[in-house]
Structure formats: C-alpha cells, structure tokens
Amino acid sequence: MKNELITKFQTRNAHVAVIGLGYVGLPLAVNFAQAGYRVTGIDLDVRKVDAINRGESYIEDIPSAQVAALVATAQHREVAVETLPTGADQASQPAVTGSPRHPVTQSSGHLSATTNYAVLADCDAVSICVPTPLNKTGDPDLSFIVAATEAIARYLHPGLVIVLESTTYPGTTTEVMLPRLEGNPQSLQVGEDFFLAFSPERVDPGRTDWTTHNTPKVIGGVTPACLEVASTFYSAAIETLVPVSSPDVAEMVKLLENTFRSVNIGLANELLLMCDKLGLDAWEVIEAAATKPFGFMKFTPGPGLGGHCIPIDPHYLSWKLRTLKYNARFIELASEINTEMPRYWTQKVQDVLNNAGKAVKGSRILVLGVAYKKNVSDMRESPALDIIHLLEEKGAQVLYHDPHVPAFRHEGMEMVSVSDLDTALKLVDCVVVATDHAAYDWTHIADKAALVVDTRHVL
Numbered sequence: 001m002k003n004e005l006i007t008k009f010q011t012r013n014a015h016v017a018v019i020g021l022g023y024v025g026l027p028l029a030v031n032f033a034q035a036g037y038r039v040t041g042i043d044l045d046v047r048k049v050d051a052i053n054r055g056e057s058y059i060e061d062i063p064s065a066q067v068a069a070l071v072a073t074a075q076h077r078e079v080a081v082e083t084l085p086t087g088a089d090q091a092s093q094p095a096v097t098g099s100p101r102h103p104v105t106q107s108s109g110h111l112s113a114t115t116n117y118a119v120l121a122d123c124d125a126v127s128i129c130v131p132t133p134l135n136k137t138g139d140p141d142l143s144f145i146v147a148a149t150e151a152i153a154r155y156l157h158p159g160l161v162i163v164l165e166s167t168t169y170p171g172t173t174t175e176v177m178l179p180r181l182e183g184n185p186q187s188l189q190v191g192e193d194f195f196l197a198f199s200p201e202r203v204d205p206g207r208t209d210w211t212t213h214n215t216p217k218v219i220g221g222v223t224p225a226c227l228e229v230a231s232t233f234y235s236a237a238i239e240t241l242v243p244v245s246s247p248d249v250a251e252m253v254k255l256l257e258n259t260f261r262s263v264n265i266g267l268a269n270e271l272l273l274m275c276d277k278l279g280l281d282a283w284e285v286i287e288a289a290a291t292k293p294f295g296f297m298k299f300t301p302g303p304g305l306g307g308h309c310i311p312i313d314p315h316y317l318s319w320k321l322r323t324l325k326y327n328a329r330f331i332e333l334a335s336e337i338n339t340e341m342p343r344y345w346t347q348k349v350q351d352v353l354n355n356a357g358k359a360v361k362g363s364r365i366l367v368l369g370v371a372y373k374k375n376v377s378d379m380r381e382s383p384a385l386d387i388i389h390l391l392e393e394k395g396a397q398v399l400y401h402d403p404h405v406p407a408f409r410h411e412g413m414e415m416v417s418v419s420d421l422d423t424a425l426k427l428v429d430c431v432v433v434a435t436d437h438a439a440y441d442w443t444h445i446a447d448k449a450a451l452v453v454d455t456r457h458v459l
C-alpha cells in the first residue's frame with residue numbers, strides 16, 4: 001500500500017483534497033495543483049466553493065488568473081515534476097529537498113471545489129486547513145478539526161494519507177484524530193492501510209519572498225511509514241521539508257514559533273511602557289540595540305496583536321499545560337501586556353487632545369488602517385477595532401480609512417471607510433495610525449493632520 005501510494009505521488013497520478021479553503025487552504029490547494037496533482041477543495045462556505053469553480057480568488061496573495069488557469073477544462077500537457085527519494089525514516093535527516101525531475105503526462109483542469117465530503121472516497125490524500133479558534137471561555141475550540149476528522153473517517157479507505165495543517169496543541173493528531181480514524185468498521189491500521197501526519201502552515205499573508213512553496217515545512221508522522229508517505233505527497237509542492245520524529249513535535253514547533261513572536265512583541269510593548277515612565281524614546285533604544293550584530297533580534301511595539309495566529313495560538317499551549325497542572329507564565333504575561341496596548345494608545349489620544357485643550361468626548365478622530373497588519377485586508381483580532389471601540393466608549397466620533405477594507409461589520413459596529421482621505425485629515429481633531437499600509441504617504445499625512453498618535457512609529 002505504502003509503495004503504491006508513493007508511486008502515485010511521484011508520478012502525480014494522485015487525487016488530493018484540501019479541507020478548508022481559507023488563507024492557508026487555498027494557497028496550499030493551488031500549490032498542489034501547480035505541482036500536477038488533481039485537487040479538490042472542500043469547504044462548507046458555498047461562496048468560496050462557487051468562486052473557485054468560477055476561477056476566482058478571494059485571497060489577496062492568490063491572483064484570480066492563477067486559479068482560473070488551474071480550473072480551466074482539461075487539456076493534456078506535459079509537466080516536469082520533482083520526486084522525493086523513497087528512503088526509510090527521514091526523521092533522522094535535517095531537511096529533505098526535491099530531487100530528480102522526470103516528465104509525466106497530466107491533464108490540466110487540476111483544481112475544483114465542492115461542499116461534498118463524498119469526494120474523499122476517490123482521494124489518495126487530504127490536507128486539513130480548518131480554523132482553530134478559542135471558544136467563549138478562551139479555551140481551544142477543536143470542533144472544526146473534529147468535524148473534518150469525522151467526515152474523513154466516513155470515507156476512510158486503504159491508501160489514504162491525511163495531513164493536519166491547522167495550528168493546535170501537542171497531542172491533537174494522536175489523541176483527537178487518530179482514535180476517530182482507527183475506530184473504523186474495516187479495522188484499517190495507521191501506518192499500514194492509511195497514513196496520518198501533522199505539518200503546520202507557516203504562511204505569512206501579504207508576503208511575496210516566502211510563500212507556501214518555498215518556506216521550509218516541518219512534518220511529523222504517526223509512524224515512520226506515515227512520515228515517508230506524507231513527505232512524498234508534500235515534496236511535490238513544497239521545496240524543503242523538515243522531518244521531525246512525531247506529530248507532537250511538529251505541533252509544538254508551530255506553537256514555539258508563534259509563542260516566540262508573542263513573547264518578544266510583549267517585551268517590545270513593555271519596553272515602550274517602561275521608556276514612557278523613564279522619558280525615553282523606545283524606538284531609539286530598539287534601533288540602537290539592533291545594531292548589535294549577534295544575540296539580538298529586533299521586535300517593535302505597536303497597537304497590540306492581531307491576526308488568527310499570534311494572539312490565539314499560544315493559548316492552545318497554555319491550555320494544554322494547564323491540564324498538566326503547569327502555568328505557562330511567559331505566554332500569560334505576554335498576552336496580558338499585548339492585550340492592554342489598545343488601552344495604552346487610547347490614553348495617548350486622550351493625552352494629546354488634552355494638551356490641545358480638547359476632550360475625547362465630542363472630538364472627531366480618524367483611525368488609519370483597520371487591518372491587523374500592513375497591506376492586507378484581514379481584520380481578525382485587529383487591535384484597531386479595540387481602539388475604535390474604546391474611543392467610542394469615551395464619546396469620540398470615530399471615522400476610519402483603510403485602502404484594503406472599504407467597509408466592515410464587527411460586534412455591533414458597522415463602518416464604511418471615508419472616501420476622501422484629504423478632507424477627513426483636515427476635518428478631524430486627531431489621527432491615529434493603527435496600520436502602516438504601504439499605500440499611505442506619511443509625510444503628507446503628518447503635514448495635513450492637526451494631531452497624530454502613531455502606534456506604528458511611521459511618522
């Protein structure tokens with residue numbers, strides 16, 4: 001079974017499914033299709049499924065033309081493909097990169113999408129890219145992973161490789177997924193009949209130098225055979241794979257990466273609070289420290305954390321540790337500091353208005369950027385929303401402008417971006433720079449605005 005599957009991946013005669021066609025799943029599906037696999041994306045969101053089948057992308061990093069080319073109806077063509085050596089346990093090797101190219105005949109029309117899980121009955125591989133949010137009490141919500149796993153279990157068949165990509169706590173693949181798959185009526189065995197692995201996504205939306213294809217990817221299999229089969233599957237689309245000894249290690253690697261960022265951003269934010277008390281410029285301190293050629297990595301203060309990963313993922317780890325009666329102190333502390341930053345910046349607005357003899361109440365305030373980071377439209381967990389909310393609570397009349405977000409609805413707030421930035425700049429009492437989009441001309445903004453609070457240090 002194992003060798004048969006490996007040959008299918010090497011010759012690109014594999015049918016691959018991707019469950020969850022969001023920021024992670026769509027780029028992955030496109031990469032698999034570009035590598036020569038026949039790919040079916042599965043999503044519950046009919047609008048996404050219909051968009052893909054029309055050849056349209058809804059993710060900024062993926063041009064519609066790319067999707068359209070892959071969705072176009074079948075025509076035979078020659079593609080050059082890369083194959084991975086089929087050696088035994090690759091966990092002992094530091095990194096695996098693709099090797100000899102050989103041509104195979106494949107048909108185009110590689111990408112399609114559906115809401116129907118039944119397609120899995122015909123698939124050789126499936127990657128799971130569903131959300132892993134926190135629930136209302138701040139604990140991990142694995143319901144999306146469980147739903148996807150149960151759906152896969154219904155169509156489990158000999159010769160299926162399953163790879164979880166969603167960020168989650170160590171033990172999810174082996175403790176949550178595996179029992180649901182192994183409890184199948186046919187008694188199919190992991191590592192023999194089907195193969196299970198974890199490989200965390202590292203995509204950084206808006207980035208063009210490091211993409212799904214060329215960012216090294218960690219991968220850990222439940223058994224050595226699982227690792228081997230899953231690595232062969234992925235090596236068609238990913239330049240460099242980094243095998244590790246288990247899915248638990250791979251799960252922990254992802255959480256270390258995101259916790260590392262959360263803690264260091266927390267430190268940079270606390271540096272700002274400390275420098276404030278000392279009357280020092282935190283950015284001057286950081287820039288000077290960053291001239292050290294070794295042993296220092298630059299992180300900067302800002303409005304707080306945003307996006308799906310950094311504010312949320314470390315809590316998966318601290319939750320898991322709490323079940324083992326351990327308190328992950330760095331995670332909790334960083335989260336506390338980062339979460340307080342919108343309140344700090346709101347206070348700054350109050351201070352600058354006060355210095356100009358004005359109150360927040362009744363003042364008109366323009367927030368520049370509501371996306372959680374520059375040059376994207378993603379607003380998930382965006383600290384700009386907290387700043388808007390806090391200012392409104394204090395009685396300010398808040399407007400926003402964002403070239404990437406024409407309008408939004410969030411927890412009872414419904415806003416439309418101002419259309420004429422220049423007029424708005426002149427009209428308002430204070431401007432808050434919340435997102436440092438490249439489209440902004442900062443010199444012009446500084447020139448036109450009466451008062452500015454700059455959370456990104458761009459002015």
Ligand SMILES: NC(=O)c1ccc[n+]([C@@H]2O[C@H](COP(=O)([O-])OP(=O)(O)OC[C@H]3O[C@@H](n4cnc5c(N)ncnc54)[C@H](O)[C@@H]3O)[C@@H](O)[C@H]2O)c1
Pocket residue numbers: 019020021022023024025042043044045048129130131132144147148165166167168201202203204205308309
């Ligand atoms: N966005 C990032 O930058 C990023 C980076 C690295 C890792 N991750 C992780 O990847 C995972 C996915 O994140 P995302 O940003 O792509 O999320 P997303 O919300 O953009 O996409 C998830 C998709 O899954 C679909 N979905 C939900 N339940 C489903 C089900 N049962 N069956 C089929 N489809 C279903 C949703 O409709 C949605 O389209 C998360 O665990 C996240 O932490 C995200």
